[in-house]
Amino acid sequence: MQSLSNRAKILEKKPMTLAERAYLPAIFQGLSITLRHFFTKKATIRYPEETRPFSPVFRGLHVLKRDEQGRERCTACGLCAVACPAEAITMVAGERKKGEQNLYREEKYAVSYEINMLRCIFCGLCEEACPKAAVYLQADKMAPPRFERDEFIYGKDRLVEPVSPDTRSKRGIQLTAEQADKLRTQLA
Amino acid sequence: MTFETLGWQGLVILVIFGLSLLIATYCTYAERVIAAFMQDRVGPDRAGPYGLAQPLADAVKMFTKEEFFPGGASKALFTFGPCLAMTTALMSSAVIPFGNAVQFGSTVVHLQGIEINVGMLYVFGIVSLGVYGVMIGGWASNNKFSLLGAIRAASQNISYELAMGLALIAVLMISGTLSLREITLQQASDAPFVWRDIFNWNIMKQPLGFIIFLVCAFAETNRTPFDLPECETELVGGYHTEYSSMKLGLYLFSEYINIFVVSAVMSVLYFGGFNFPFQYEFRDWLASSRGLELITAQNIITVLGAVGLFAKIFAFIFFFMWVRWTLPRFRYDQLMRLGWTILIPLAIFNILLTGGLITTGIIK
Ligand code: SF4
Ligand code: SF4
Numbered sequence: 207m208q209s210l211s212n213r214a215k216i217l218e219k220k221p222m223t224l225a226e227r228a229y230l231p232a233i234f235q236g237l238s239i240t241l242r243h244f245f246t247k248k249a250t251i252r253y254p255e256e257t258r259p260f261s262p263v264f265r266g267l268h269v270l271k272r273d274e275q276g277r278e279r280c281t282a283c284g285l286c287a288v289a290c291p292a293e294a295i296t297m298v299a300g301e302r303k304k305g306e307q308n309l310y311r312e313e314k315y316a317v318s319y320e321i322n323m324l325r326c327i328f329c330g331l332c333e334e335a336c337p338k339a340a341v342y343l344q345a346d347k348m349a350p351p352r353f354e355r356d357e358f359i360y361g362k363d364r365l366v367e368p369v370s371p372d373t374r375s376k377r378g379i380q381l382t383a384e385q386a387d388k389l390r391t392q393l394a
Numbered sequence: 395m396t397f398e399t400l401g402w403q404g405l406v407i408l409v410i411f412g413l414s415l416l417i418a419t420y421c422t423y424a425e426r427v428i429a430a431f432m433q434d435r436v437g438p439d440r441a442g443p444y445g446l447a448q449p450l451a452d453a454v455k456m457f458t459k460e461e462f463f464p465g466g467a468s469k470a471l472f473t474f475g476p477c478l479a480m481t482t483a484l485m486s487s488a489v490i491p492f493g494n495a496v497q498f499g500s501t502v503v504h505l506q507g508i509e510i511n512v513g514m515l516y517v518f519g520i521v522s523l524g525v526y527g528v529m530i531g532g533w534a535s536n537n538k539f540s541l542l543g544a545i546r547a548a549s550q551n552i553s554y555e556l557a558m559g560l561a562l563i564a565v566l567m568i569s570g571t572l573s574l575r576e577i578t579l580q581q582a583s584d585a586p587f588v589w590r591d592i593f594n595w596n597i598m599k600q601p602l603g604f605i606i607f608l609v610c611a612f613a614e615t616n617r618t619p620f621d622l623p624e625c626e627t628e629l630v631g632g633y634h635t636e637y638s639s640m641k642l643g644l645y646l647f648s649e650y651i652n653i654f655v656v657s658a659v660m661s662v663l664y665f666g667g668f669n670f671p672f673q674y675e676f677r678d679w680l681a682s683s684r685g686l687e688l689i690t691a692q693n694i695i696t697v698l699g700a701v702g703l704f705a706k707i708f709a710f711i712f713f714f715m716w717v718r719w720t721l722p723r724f725r726y727d728q729l730m731r732l733g734w735t736i737l738i739p740l741a742i743f744n745i746l747l748t749g750g751l752i753t754t755g756i757i758k
Contacts, residue, residue, distance in 0.1 A: 230605075233717075233720075233721065236720045236721060237716060237717070237720050239720070240432045240716060240719055240720040241432075243431070243432050243433070243434055244428070244431045244432050244716075246434060247434075248430075248431070248434050248435060248436050249435070250434075250435050250436040252436070252439070
């Protein structure tokens with residue numbers, strides 16, 4: 207029959223030669239192949255001791271950025287949550303009180319902000335949607351494996367970019383004692 | 395036999411027993427590492443340094459798993475199967491000469507569990523008993539897959555034992571004895587010619603016989619490419635489908651012990667056992683230039699010989715695993731055809747050939 211694609215190969219079933227029927231040459235050939243692989247470099251990456259090199263545009267774990275003065279940029283507008291195709295982001299908005307200007311950049315801020323890393327598909331649409339340049343996907347970090355599902359819901363404590371006390375003072379932020387406490391519990 | 399030599403012999407038996415268990419334990423580890431390496435992976439490396447505690451972790455796992463008895467199974471036989479498999483596997487290493495004699499004072503200790511003049515026959519008897527463990531286990535499981543696996547094991551072992559025995563007969567024609575120790579000693583040589591040592595090994599006189607024996611050894615130990623009794627693609631787990639916990643462990647363990655024993659038997663029969671090249675030159679050199687007593691020098695040779703034998707055994711064990719991760723499984727009819735129409739005629743031809751060569755005086 208004429209084949210339509212003309213790419214068919216005609217196979218002949220030749221009777222096996224004596225060497226083929228004796229199995230042993232073929233077995234030695236196979237053995238040499240496996241032995242070669244025995245000594246080749248292994249492909250395994252011993253995670254977590256070793257990690258794969260990331261691409262510079264890798265989309266990993268989220269971070270909520272602070273501005274130059276150490277204030278949270280997020281204004282809880284919810285655009286990221288709307289943009290998120292996986293519905294991984296939830297937040298509760300709150301109004302900034304007097305005297306919290308050094309903590310939050312805008313008058314409205316996110317009291318809680320959670321990303322469920324099990325739902326997230328790391329598409330980066332939240333990053334694109336954000337008008338305040340607040341949420342980013344880091345190129346060098348991933349959500350590490352955990353045993354419990356709850357532990358994959360990242361709240362502000364794990365998302366907001368940490369500020370070390372000394373950088374804070376250098377940037378001229380003055381915290382009241384209770385604000386410092388609040389921040390510390392958030393960051394803990 | 396005095397009480398003292400009896401004590402020493404008991405110690406040797408205990409050591410061999412322990413060694414068999416230890417080697418079988420680490421075979422499970424080696425199997426995984428070798429498999430991984432051949433597939434460009436690294437294998438178990440989490441438990442302890444290089445994963446060396448992996449067998450311990452396995453043992454803990456095996457012991458803590460649920461003891462499961464399938465419904466309608468005969469409990470007594472179901473338990474008896476793995477015990478029998480394990481016992482027979484452990485028994486066969488008793489007659490293997492792991493080394494020559496060690497002598498201190500007037501005590502001579504042979505590094506061998508028991509020396510009997512029908513050692514080879516004993517090994518064969520015990521090995522063929524081993525299949526009962528598999529058969530009883532498969533039968534008692536009350537599961538069609540187990541039963542099929544057991545039947546396969548039985549017919550495979552019977553078929554290949556024939557060819558194996560015939561290959562062995564050619565060796566016996568050369569050695570004229572069934573004692574494994576005698577066979578080993580005959581393969582030693584004190585002729586000065588450099589290569590004489592290795593040329594005196596039976597492999598040089600019996601290359602065809604060795605290949606037949608090797609192929610049959612794979613079939614006898616149920617290793618790939620002849621692991622039809624536990625062929626996962628067709629029979630779930632074969633004869634141990636229904637087994638769990640340490641009973642399964644015993645089956646797997648007995649398989650590794652069998653590999654160890656078969657490797658030891660092949661090293662002894664064909665590769666000179668505890669002999670190694672230049673042993674007599676080395677002994678004389680120790681005695682003359684190092685000023686050691688002849689007995690001490692001989693003891694050193696004995697220990698080195700035992701180490702050498704274990705090196706040979708490990709090489710064979712590696713070969714078993716190497717083949718396992720290279721070859722696919724045979725089909726059952728291919729297995730039977732290979733056994734009955736190729737190996738057995740070849741073995742008979744080998745006997746005739748050996749007989750001819752002996753009568754013409756080419757080999758002795
Ligand atoms: S990366 Fe994509 S899926 Fe993940 S939170 Fe952002 S928008 Fe949602
Ligand atoms: S992260 Fe950006 S987009 Fe999301 S709520 Fe905050 S400001 Fe709006």
